[in-house]
Amino acid sequence: KLKEEGIKSQSIYFPKGVYVSNRSLIFPTGVDLIGESQSSTEIFFKNITNGIVLKQNKDLPNDFEQNSEYSSIKDISIKGHYKDTYYVAGKPQNNNLDCNGIVMSKVLKVNFTNISIAGFESSGILFSECYYINLNNCYIFNNKIGVVISNVSTTILATNCEIRWNSIGVMIDNSFSNKFINCLIETNIATYNPPVEVDVDVIPKRGAGVG
Numbered sequence: 001k002l003k004e005e006g007i008k009s010q011s012i013y014f015p016k017g018v019y020v021s022n023r024s025l026i027f028p029t030g031v032d033l034i035g036e037s038q039s040s041t042e043i044f045f046k047n048i049t050n051g052i053v054l055k056q057n058k059d060l061p062n063d064f065e066q067n068s069e070y071s072s073i074k075d076i077s078i079k080g081h082y083k084d085t086y087y088v089a090g091k092p093q094n095n096n097l098d099c100n101g102i103v104m105s106k107v108l109k110v111n112f113t114n115i116s117i118a119g120f121e122s123s124g125i126l127f128s129e130c131y132y133i134n135l136n137n138c139y140i141f142n143n144k145i146g147v148v149i150s151n152v153s154t155t156i157l158a159t160n161c162e163i164r165w166n167s168i169g170v171m172i173d174n175s176f177s178n179k180f181i182n183c184l185i186e187t188n189i190a191t192y193n194p195p196v197e198v199d200v201d202v203i204p205k206r207g208a209g210v211g
Contacts, residue, residue: 014076016040024050028057029107030069035076038114038139042077048121051078051101054110070134074113078102080143083119087142087165087190091121100126101143105151108132118142121192124166127153134159141165144192146185149175158183167193170210185210 011032021043027033033052035041045051054071078101082091101117104110105128116139117124124140127133129151135158140146146163149156149172156178163169169188172178 014041014043018042018044020044020046021051022047022049024053024103026053026055028055029071029110030057032072032074033076034072034074037075038077038116041075042079044079044083046081048081048096048099050098050103050122051080051117051120053103054107055105056107070109070111070132072111072113073102073115074111075115077116077118079117080119080121082121082142085119085142089191091191096121098122100124100148101140102126104128104130104133106130110134112136112138114138116140120144123148123171124163126150127156129153131155133157135161137161142190144168144190145171146188147171149173149178151175154178157181164188166190172210 010030011034014035016036080099080101085091099120099122101120102125108131110133112135114137118141120143123145124143124147126148127150130153133156138161140163143166145168146166147170151174153175154177158180159182161183163183163185164187166188167190169185
């Protein structure tokens with residue numbers, strides 16, 4: 001199938017269908033994950049766990065100039081435990097930090113194209129100390145936080161993406177030089193986060209587009 005589709009040999013191709021996993025899937029950079037389309041290829045993580053974990057391939061050069069090739073994830077939907085739960089429906093109020101659709105730590109040069117991520121009670125995508133990342137035509141919805149950019153992550157570029165129906169759309173912490181161009185970030189009022197009572201007022205911990 002890979003040869004028929006003209007896809008390089010270090011790619012993993014997911015034909016049309018729903019693929020169910022009980023645990024996280026760990027891949028090194030340098031391996032492309034390619035589906036048939038965002039609407040027809042789904043990887044479903046039915047337990048409350050991280051979904052796809054990308055780790056920097058230790059065999060690649062550490063020098064940014066030498067490591068010129070980008071890894072790619074495209075044409076796939078990544079769904080978590082709450083994928084079919086309405087975004088404002090009641091959910092258990094947990095502080096689980098290990099339920100992200102995609103987790104990347106100290107990873108560079110990855111392209112995300114035409115993917116959707118939904119149903120994770122930590123975040124859709126977690127970037128920690130990551131560089132040179134591109135998101136294009138991605139739909140990130142119904143997660144606790146849509147996108148987390150943290151720990152001096154830089155040069156993350158999102159274009160033509162929709163980030164909606166999360167509790168918080170985008171959370172940026174101790175990071176810089178990241179851009180969102182022509183992206184729709186709206187209606188982030190999902191009920192993963194509880195309201196916090198202060199005196200007689202109720203201040204919601206949800207409803208923020210960018211935090």
